[in-house]
Amino acid sequence: MxxxxxxxxxxxxxxxxxxxxxxxxxxxxxxxxxxxxxxxxxxxxxxxxxxxxxxxxxxxxxxxxxxxxxxxxxxxxxxxxxxxxxxxxxxxxxxxxxxxxxxxxxxxxxxxxxxxxxxxxxxxxxxxxxxxxxxxxxxPMQGLADLMTMKEKLGDVRRKKVSIIWAYATSHKKPISVPLTQVLLFPRYGMDVWLAYPEGYDLPEWAIEQARENAEKHGGTLTITHNMEEAYKDADVVIPKNWGSWVTNQSTAVVDDLLESYRSWKCTEEIMALTKGNSIYMHALPADRGNEVEDSVIDGSHSVVYDExxxxxxxxxxxxxxxxxxx
The missing domain is CATH 3.40.50.1370 (Aspartate/ornithine carbamoyltransferase)
Incomplete structure (x- = not known):
């Protein structure tokens, strides 16, 4: 130690x-x-x-x-x-x-x-x-709290499917720092990490390369998809959260045509039904309720956001x- x-x-x-x-x-x-x-x-x-x-x-x-x-x-x-x-x-x-x-x-x-x-x-x-x-x-402070929460709720986190999923939000153009931290950290603990986002909301390529290296070194995996349902399917942990298109578009405008074209990227009870029965829903907060997530999910039995x-x-x-x- x-x-x-x-x-x-x-x-x-x-x-x-x-x-x-x-x-x-x-x-x-x-x-x-x-x-x-x-x-x-x-x-x-x-x-x-x-x-x-x-x-x-x-x-x-x-x-x-x-x-x-x-x-x-x-x-x-x-x-x-x-x-x-x-x-x-x-x-x-x-x-x-x-x-x-x-x-x-x-x-x-x-x-x-x-x-x-x-x-x-x-x-x-x-x-x-x-x-x-x-x-x-x-x-990094959020990443540590996320990891602590998963260890509390799941025990052994190795081989758990953990999905970091972009979600629609209009509150402000959010930084990429939360998903970037998660995609680097979680593979170091042997998790099967899925990163799901619509095209145009990419994370930096250097970060993806580092995440893949972390996965290879520590026995985790990293899968990238533009299909939201794939990320939810059989997931142990879902983290649906908005982040801005900073890598591809440095405009500070909150709402644009790209964002509006992906209003369907929302965490609902229907899509949570694709996850494992004992899956957990996480969010760094504040959540854009009604856009990123339905109240019935963030206030429901899968949610651990207040412990987090x-x-x-x-x-x-x-x-x-x-x-x-x-x-």
């Missing part, structure tokens, strides 16, 4: 070994048990961290703020529109100064072609851990504890 974590950046789980990710999960389960029994976990007492958000957040912000408080520290929420970033201050200068004032920096920046580069510039200039709270390419959301707290705490307090 890997034990040297102090100071390690978390930009993408692809840069962490499977053994390191296993350690995060072990710590997450331990912290969840202690949370349930009311046991104090003031492991990071007196520490402070900065939470920088370029976008809105519910689960990510609160899992970090509440989680760090439960670890005994103080998290300072920073709306970047009120920082000197809005006047052009560089990622380097921000990282150097904040890292001298606290013990960690976490940041969400999902702007296409900008977010991941911004985080990496921060990491190159910070003397404390940088944690990715979602960028244009990766959402709670696990954001426990996995976030594990990352903070290991990178800020580990050896």
């Amino acid at each position: 890997q034990s040297v974590f102090r100071g390690k950046h978390l930009i993408t789980l692809q840069e962490w070994t499977k053994e390191e990710i296993d350690t995060i999960l072990d710590v997450s389960f331990d912290l969840k048990r202690k949370f349930a029994t009311g046991e104090q976990t003031n492991y990071l007492q007196g520490q402070s961290m900065f939470l920088m958000f370029f976008e809105q957040s519910t689960r990510t912000r609160n899992s970090m703020e509440a989680g760090f408080s439960q670890l005994g520290g103080h998290a300072n929420y920073l709306d970047t529109s009120t920082m000197q970033i809005s006047h052009g201050e560089s990622a380097k200068d921000t990282a150097v100064i904040l890292s001298r004032m606290g013990h960690a920096i976490a940041c969400r920046n999902c702007f296409w072609g900008v977010g991941n580069k911004y985080l990496r510039e921060m990491a190159a200039n910070s003397s404390v851990p940088i944690m990715n709270l979602q960028c244009d390419l990766y959402h 959301a709670e696990n954001r707290l426990h996995t976030a705490k594990a990352v903070m504890l290991l990178t800020m307090g580990g050896k």
Whole structure:
């Protein structure tokens, strides 16, 4: 089991070994048990961290703020529109100064072609851990919570059919970071991963190549289809979620002709009937109810979305504890 974590950046789980990710999960389960029994976990007492958000957040912000408080520290929420970033201050200068004032920096920046580069510039200039709270390419905190949830519900996840499925939504043009993280991570745990999407909503080819390499190395598989029913058929886990056409079209327009042509890509009770009887429905939330999914599905017996959301707290705490307090 890997034990040297102090100071390690978390930009993408692809840069962490499977053994390191296993350690995060072990710590997450331990912290969840202690949370349930009311046991104090003031492991990071007196520490402070900065939470920088370029976008809105519910689960990510609160899992970090509440989680760090439960670890005994103080998290300072920073709306970047009120920082000197809005006047052009560089990622380097921000990282150097904040890292001298606290013990960690976490940041969400999902702007296409900008977010991941911004985080990496921060990491190159910070003397404390940088944690990715979602960028244009990766959402490692969500990936960890998804994996924890599947292990809770399914036990052994090897050879389980896990389908990452594009779904119709109009709320905003969403990043590709959630499905990209999942398609890279899940094959490392021996899952049979299906990626289903309409043409035009491709993930980057380099990510697909990495996912296939992960599958070959760890005994998983990756199947890509443009047929929604194929992905649902006999699935153990379905994750129907919208993502934007950023790879093929960098326009920020939310609704366009391509999107409207795929209104039928929706998670319904009828299509859930194609899955295994004990299958689980997952979603990173917020779901675009009525478009991505029927209420009867997300509120139904297959859904584990609220457990999945709670696990954001426990996995976030594990990352903070290991990178800020580990050896």
